[in-house]
Amino acid sequence: MVMKKTSRKAPARRTQGQMALQLEDAPALARPPVRQKKPSKVAVVKPTKKTTRKTVVRKASAAPARVPRRPKERKRETATSLAAQQRDISVSEFFTKNRHLLGFDNPAKALLTTIKEAVDNALDACEEGGILPELHIKIQQLSETRFRVSVQDNGPGIVRQQIPKIFGKLLYGSKFHRLRQSRGQQGIGISAAGMYGQLTTGKGIRIISRTGPRSPAHEFLVQVDTRRNEPKILRDKEVEWDSKQGTMVEIELEGTYRKGRRSVDDYLQQTAMANPHATIHYTPPTGAKEEYERQTTELPPEAMEIQPHPHGIELGMLMHMLHDTRARNLRAALIADFSRVSPKVADEILAKARLPGKARPSRIASNEAEKLYKAIQAVRILNPPTNCVAPIGEETLTKGLESQFVAEFYVASTRPPSVYRGNPFVIEAALAYGGDLPGDELADLYRFANRVPLLYQQGACAITKSALSTGWRNYTLQQARGALPVGPLVILVHIASVWVPFTSESKEAIAPYPEIVKEIRLALQECGRKLGAFLRRRRRVADEEKKRSYIDQFIPHIGESLQAILALSDAQKKRTVKNLQEVLEKSRKS
Numbered sequence: 001m002v003m004k005k006t007s008r009k010a011p012a013r014r015t016q017g018q019m020a021l022q023l024e025d026a027p028a029l030a031r032p033p034v035r036q037k038k039p040s041k042v043a044v045v046k047p048t049k050k051t052t053r054k055t056v057v058r059k060a061s062a063a064p065a066r067v068p069r070r071p072k073e074r075k076r077e078t079a080t081s082l083a084a085q086q087r088d089i090s091v092s093e094f095f096t097k098n099r100h101l102l103g104f105d106n107p108a109k110a111l112l113t114t115i116k117e118a119v120d121n122a123l124d125a126c127e128e129g130g131i132l133p134e135l136h137i138k139i140q141q142l143s144e145t146r147f148r149v150s151v152q153d154n155g156p157g158i159v160r161q162q163i164p165k166i167f168g169k170l171l172y173g174s175k176f177h178r179l180r181q182s183r184g185q186q187g188i189g190i191s192a193a194g195m196y197g198q199l200t201t202g203k204g205i206r207i208i209s210r211t212g213p214r215s216p217a218h219e220f221l222v223q224v225d226t227r228r229n230e231p232k233i234l235r236d237k238e239v240e241w242d243s244k245q246g247t248m249v250e251i252e253l254e255g256t257y258r259k260g261r262r263s264v265d266d267y268l269q270q271t272a273m274a275n276p277h278a279t280i281h282y283t284p285p286t287g288a289k290e291e292y293e294r295q296t297t298e299l300p301p302e303a304m305e306i307q308p309h310p311h312g313i314e315l316g317m318l319m320h321m322l323h324d325t326r327a328r329n330l331r332a333a334l335i336a337d338f339s340r341v342s343p344k345v346a347d348e349i350l351a352k353a354r355l356p357g358k359a360r361p362s363r364i365a366s367n368e369a370e371k372l373y374k375a376i377q378a379v380r381i382l383n384p385p386t387n388c389v390a391p392i393g394e395e396t397l398t399k400g401l402e403s404q405f406v407a408e409f410y411v412a413s414t415r416p417p418s419v420y421r422g423n424p425f426v427i428e429a430a431l432a433y434g435g436d437l438p439g440d441e442l443a444d445l446y447r448f449a450n451r452v453p454l455l456y457q458q459g460a461c462a463i464t465k466s467a468l469s470t471g472w473r474n475y476t477l478q479q480a481r482g483a484l485p486v487g488p489l490v491i492l493v494h495i496a497s498v499w500v501p502f503t504s505e506s507k508e509a510i511a512p513y514p515e516i517v518k519e520i521r522l523a524l525q526e527c528g529r530k531l532g533a534f535l536r537r538r539r540r541v542a543d544e545e546k547k548r549s550y551i552d553q554f555i556p557h558i559g560e561s562l563q564a565i566l567a568l569s570d571a572q573k574k575r576t577v578k579n580l581q582e583v584l585e586k587s588r589k590s
Ligand SMILES: Nc1ncnc2c1ncn2[C@@H]1O[C@H](COP(=O)(O)OP(=O)(O)OP(=O)(O)O)[C@@H](O)[C@H]1O
Pocket: 117, 120, 121, 122, 125, 153, 155, 156, 157, 158, 166, 172, 173, 174, 175, 176, 183, 184, 185, 186, 187, 188, 189, 190, 191, 192, 247
């Protein structure tokens, strides 16, 4: 038998250091006995450059071999011992540990998030009450890192009994269970801000609220009992208050106040831009008041509440809805609890599912619910109505940009409504170009969701993804691959929806649902095309000007030369220059 030769490399010679390492790595029992009296030759050899210090020390010592310690016996849990540790987790305890999920991951952001939650609530409350919002926002600096923040609105106020739960219990609110466009949606914002204040300063959240000029004002001091996620009332009394109606929320917290991008000042400036119907009086810690007067006395159009669209729900939710419905039978439940299900559509669904319309909805078994779910998917149903979303509008967006940036060109575009997972949404985009905007930097991207500026997590947001994937070069702008365009440009994108799909509870970035990404890109392209047309036109005009200036600059000299060569009189020279200018003007235009 012929052995096949394998070309195996000879093992590389090991350095002494490596040998020593190998010894260290080998199991203790396999070590050769160490002679104690005479140190080995190896031990006195000087270390080569490559050997590590650690290795040399070990080699040089001729200490007696250590008796290997037996590894500590590992504690093993049993199912029973684990069971003793298993218990409920309160939602407040969860968010105390995971406060970064709520936007409280650093002191500067904590201050911003606290104000943002209170301002969002104040604007929501005013609009729901049909009141033009007037907000007073104050930040007092108590020490280097401690602040007292207060936000007061002129909204409808809060019923006394509800105050403790709203501010002292996480996941409690009026917006979560409905499908209607609003800034808040989760029922966690303001109580989380209060909880952060409590965690960092030990102080509760102070509230004064009044529901009308004839009702008394109530003052509360509330904390969150994080173990039980229940409010702890520290103060509850009637007080004199100089406001006729509204709510004031005051929170003390550890934070950092700074200026610039993503600061409280920046957030309020952008809020004023997207909410021109609101007046905002702002006192920063420096005391230098800033006033944002309302630009319009018209409230945004009222956004209607809608029922879930049948094509947007999952099987589990369908079962839930059937269980909880107030309708007497299945047919009535389909018509009453879903958007766009007419009696005819309900009959079609029931016929496809082979289920009786008279069946009791709560008695529908899971296999029947599955049949119903499949039938719903197979039936054609109109898209949800779109009067439930209220975009800002092209005119207001343009005005907003004009009020903030001195530019040469402004454009805005509001897309027709679209749907993701059964939820209607509208995308709007606007651009400002040129003027005082810095020319050699990346474009500035401003993101808004239901009129709220989004300041953090830009990279994770569907708006950024769409802006990066838009081909800005088509509109004569410079753009590196995978980057925003370079130039004196501000890009603004707004999503208005009955349910904004945020990537986390801190509501900072929008999840990239394909329908949303596509709509944003289309809106940006619409604006981009108009910007491109403007830039091309501007370039053409500039070229013309340049050519005309050449004629004005050089022809008189030619006239003088001709006068000298041909001995023309002044009148002849003048005529010649005029003729030349006319001929050149005509040929340039043609
Ligand atoms: N200033 C206010 N005026 C009137 N009602 C308010 C005010 N602030 C809060 N509320 C009520 O308290 C509820 C809870 O507010 P919270 O900010 O915790 O949640 P949310 O606004 O519903 O949702 P999100 O967590 O997304 O902010 C609101 O749903 C609203 O009904």
